[in-house]
Amino acid sequence: MTALQRLFKFNGGVKPAYNKEASTGLPIAVAPTPTLLVIPLHQSIGGPPRPLVKAGERVLKGQRIGDADGNVSSAVHASTSGTVVAVEMRLMPHTSGLSAMCVVIEPDGRNEWIPRQPFDFRSASPAASRDFLRDAGVVGLGGAVFPSHLKLNAGKQGKLDVLVLNGAECEPFITCDDVLMRERPEEIIKGAVIMREMLSAGEVLIGIEDNKPAAIAAMEIAARAANRVAGANVYKVGSVPTRYPAGGAKQLIRVLTGIEVPHGERSTDYGVQCFNVGTAYAIHEAIELGQPLISRIVTVAGNVGQARNYEVLFGTPMKDLVALCAPLPDSDRLIMGGPMMGFRMPGDDVPVVKATNCVLVGSTALFPPPPPEMPCIRCGECAKACPADLQPFEMYWFSRAKIFGKAQEYNLFDCIECGCCAYVCPSRIPLVDYYRFAKSEIWAREVEKEAADVARDRYEFRLLREEREKQEKAAKLAAKTAAGREKAAAALAEAAKPAATPEEDAKKALIAAALERARTEKARVHPENTADLTPEQQAEVTAIEARRAEIREMAKPHLRPDD
Amino acid sequence: MLEALLVMALGAVVLGAALGYAAVRFRVEGDPLVEKIDAILPQTQCGQCGFPGCKPYATAIAKGEAEINQCPPGGEEGIHKLADLLGREFKPLSAEHGIEKPKSVAVIDEQACIGCTLCIQACPVDAIVGAAKQMHTIVAKQCTGCELCLPPCPVDCISMQPIGESVESWKWKYPVFKINPTQREAA
Numbered sequence: 001m002t003a004l005q006r007l008f009k010f011n012g013g014v015k016p017a018y019n020k021e022a023s024t025g026l027p028i029a030v031a032p033t034p035t036l037l038v039i040p041l042h043q044s045i046g047g048p049p050r051p052l053v054k055a056g057e058r059v060l061k062g063q064r065i066g067d068a069d070g071n072v073s074s075a076v077h078a079s080t081s082g083t084v085v086a087v088e089m090r091l092m093p094h095t096s097g098l099s100a101m102c103v104v105i106e107p108d109g110r111n112e113w114i115p116r117q118p119f120d121f122r123s124a125s126p127a128a129s130r131d132f133l134r135d136a137g138v139v140g141l142g143g144a145v146f147p148s149h150l151k152l153n154a155g156k157q158g159k160l161d162v163l164v165l166n167g168a169e170c171e172p173f174i175t176c177d178d179v180l181m182r183e184r185p186e187e188i189i190k191g192a193v194i195m196r197e198m199l200s201a202g203e204v205l206i207g208i209e210d211n212k213p214a215a216i217a218a219m220e221i222a223a224r225a226a227n228r229v230a231g232a233n234v235y236k237v238g239s240v241p242t243r244y245p246a247g248g249a250k251q252l253i254r255v256l257t258g259i260e261v262p263h264g265e266r267s268t269d270y271g272v273q274c275f276n277v278g279t280a281y282a283i284h285e286a287i288e289l290g291q292p293l294i295s296r297i298v299t300v301a302g303n304v305g306q307a308r309n310y311e312v313l314f315g316t317p318m319k320d321l322v323a324l325c326a327p328l329p330d331s332d333r334l335i336m337g338g339p340m341m342g343f344r345m346p347g348d349d350v351p352v353v354k355a356t357n358c359v360l361v362g363s364t365a366l367f368p369p370p371p372p373e374m375p376c377i378r379c380g381e382c383a384k385a386c387p388a389d390l391q392p393f394e395m396y397w398f399s400r401a402k403i404f405g406k407a408q409e410y411n412l413f414d415c416i417e418c419g420c421c422a423y424v425c426p427s428r429i430p431l432v433d434y435y436r437f438a439k440s441e442i443w444a445r446e447v448e449k450e451a452a453d454v455a456r457d458r459y460e461f462r463l464l465r466e467e468r469e470k471q472e473k474a475a476k477l478a479a480k481t482a483a484g485r486e487k488a489a490a491a492l493a494e495a496a497k498p499a500a501t502p503e504e505d506a507k508k509a510l511i512a513a514a515l516e517r518a519r520t521e522k523a524r525v526h527p528e529n530t531a532d533l534t535p536e537q538q539a540e541v542t543a544i545e546a547r548r549a550e551i552r553e554m555a556k557p558h559l560r561p562d563d
Numbered sequence: 564m565l566e567a568l569l570v571m572a573l574g575a576v577v578l579g580a581a582l583g584y585a586a587v588r589f590r591v592e593g594d595p596l597v598e599k600i601d602a603i604l605p606q607t608q609c610g611q612c613g614f615p616g617c618k619p620y621a622t623a624i625a626k627g628e629a630e631i632n633q634c635p636p637g638g639e640e641g642i643h644k645l646a647d648l649l650g651r652e653f654k655p656l657s658a659e660h661g662i663e664k665p666k667s668v669a670v671i672d673e674q675a676c677i678g679c680t681l682c683i684q685a686c687p688v689d690a691i692v693g694a695a696k697q698m699h700t701i702v703a704k705q706c707t708g709c710e711l712c713l714p715p716c717p718v719d720c721i722s723m724q725p726i727g728e729s730v731e732s733w734k735w736k737y738p739v740f741k742i743n744p745t746q747r748e749a750a
């Protein structure tokens with residue numbers, strides 16, 4: 001028996017049209033390698049990795065091209081073998097439309113792997129296993145791309161009660177986890193076995209929405225096999241009611257275990273950790289096959305002729321991927337993610353990254369422009385729909401009025417941006433846009449404040465240092481002059497007997513003596529030759545002077561300039 | 564009568580002693596208002612306000628010796644915050660103290676730097692690294708963009724470069740609903 005007996009509920013949530021059938025009809029196909037791969041270096045939460053390759057270098061499939069920047073970061077690898085064409089700024093799959101550092105690789109078509117070594121995590125230390133996963137670039141594939149090695153830490157107690165595998169996949173159109181669970185359930189369970197051992201977890205609960213019976217059946221077979229190996233009933237599949245957002249980490253934990261993780265605390269403090277099923281698959285590939293994370297399953301759906309799931313190499317341009325699905329002619333936009341939480345892409349040549357679970361092709365007919373926003377009527381529907389038990393209308397007013405402190409008091413940062421509030425709002429207010437605005441403003445302020453605090457500290461330290469230097473200088477000078485005075489006094493005492501003369505007089509006497517010495521010296525060196533003359537000599541000198549004067553008088557007309 | 568006087572006197576003595584003790588025991592170090600004002604100021608330490616740093620300006624505001632609109636790096640938002648804190652009227656930024664500019668960092672043209680150390684002495688936050696006759700460079704992370712290093716440079720090799728937006732620092736914009744022209748207006 002692998003099914004879970006008792007389930008709990010979370011508040012709120014909505015039931016949008018699921019639109020999942022279109023992309024589950026066909027099995028996963030491998031997307032062809034494109035002519036150019038653009039691999040962004042920053043694909044996870046945390047610091048942007050440092051590039052390890054230069055233009056012109058040849059890289060192998062799975063070769064690390066970006067090294068994790070510190071522990072809160074994750075490495076990036078070449079998706080196939082080929083030549084690095086450039087390491088440059090390229091348009092990112094991000095709403096901002098800004099560019100970031102990317103490694104551009106021209107594939108050589110040979111698909112040559114690096115030597116792949118399975119990692120023996122059982123004999124390695126937990127820290128070494130975590131480092132291995134960081135360098136294998138494994139991040140959460142549910143969409144948040146949080147580095148997995150940071151989550152594979154059992155916390156203070158050193159063990160967990162429950163490891164939750166998230167296969168709920170509640171967002172409309174997206175089926176990448178569904179098909180992965182249908183087609184590769186054993187590999188997912190193998191990943192779960194590794195994670196369970198690393199976390200010393202008790203049981204593993206796999207939560208899947210009940211609109212995916214095929215996935216539930218496949219996972220149950222795999223779980224049963226794993227239970228036989230483990231000799232106990234530890235791997236359980238929970239079929240959770242279909243209600244958006246049942247796939248939110250906190251919501252799924254609540255449904256499966258009944259534990260409500262409070263504001264500002266971590267689920268590990270309550271003995272629970274949650275991973276996406278795709279992440280479990282990636283961990284299996286990294287540890288048991290030695291393959292770093294270089295591809296993922298991506299759903300292509302929406303305004304296309306044939307929606308389908310593809311295994312896509314990271315760096316594949318979205319337009320190449322979408323072209324495989326025969327997009328309808330009126331398609332005018334690409335959305336990364338689903339219609340509830342997805343982001344509109346700034347162009348169609350942005351690459352597929354680790355966060356890309358779905359590329360949704362949109363058109364005006366499929367997603368009509370939002371109707372005009374009307375004033376809030378305080379109906380409270382948003383609070384009823386909020387799965388995080390917040391008061392969206394309060395947060396909306398304070399965000400709209402830019403009173404961010406108050407918005408934060410209403411726990412704005414517990415908002416998971418699921419969009420339920422905006423979905424039910426009768427005034428059609430784009431509530432989530434206001435929350436995102438408020439959140440990014442608050443973050444920016446936080447960064448500014450930190451910078452200001454650093455500047456204040458450095459400025460105060462500089463003032464302190466200047467003051468200290470001044471004092472040191474003064475002390476030095478005082479010591480110097482004191483020493484000089486002592487010397488002078490000693491010299492005076494030796495020269496003139498009155499040793500008891502006041503300091504002033506001693507100085508004056510010293511100066512006078514020095515002047516006298518200088519005068520006599522000068523007289524001694526340069527004696528005047530006209531002194532001490534005889535009367536005859538004097539008369540001769542006078543005669544010579546008179547002659548000189550006469551000659552000067554005669555020379556005057558010649559000296560005058562003739563105009 | 565005498566008892567009443569004694570009771571009142573005793574009460575006064577006891578309360579006075581308690582207050583006196585509290586004044587010593589719970590004494591607030593420094594001026595809390597100055598600290599609050601200083602926390603709002605951007606800590607650029609640029610001196611554009613006419614004071615030799617943010618703290619002296621904060622002290623002057625607290626004493627009522629300076630206006631609240633003399634800090635260009637703090638901008639309109641800073642003035643609003645100061646006005647709220649002090650219960651004063653908002654005033655637009657005083658033009659004589661400068662204009663609000665986009666946040667920038669100083670960059671030294673390392674080819675042109677002669678290593679005179681004058682900028683190092685001018686930097687209020689010690690964000691310039693270098694030594695006499697050696698090339699200098701600016702630690703961009705710690706540069707407040709105060710521009711105090713520009714005037715002393717004898718070869719004008721320092722320039723201010725605005726900090727661009729990156730994917731990490733990008734902010735969501737305030738939601739603005741675009742009003743589409745209706746058919747009647749279009750006609």
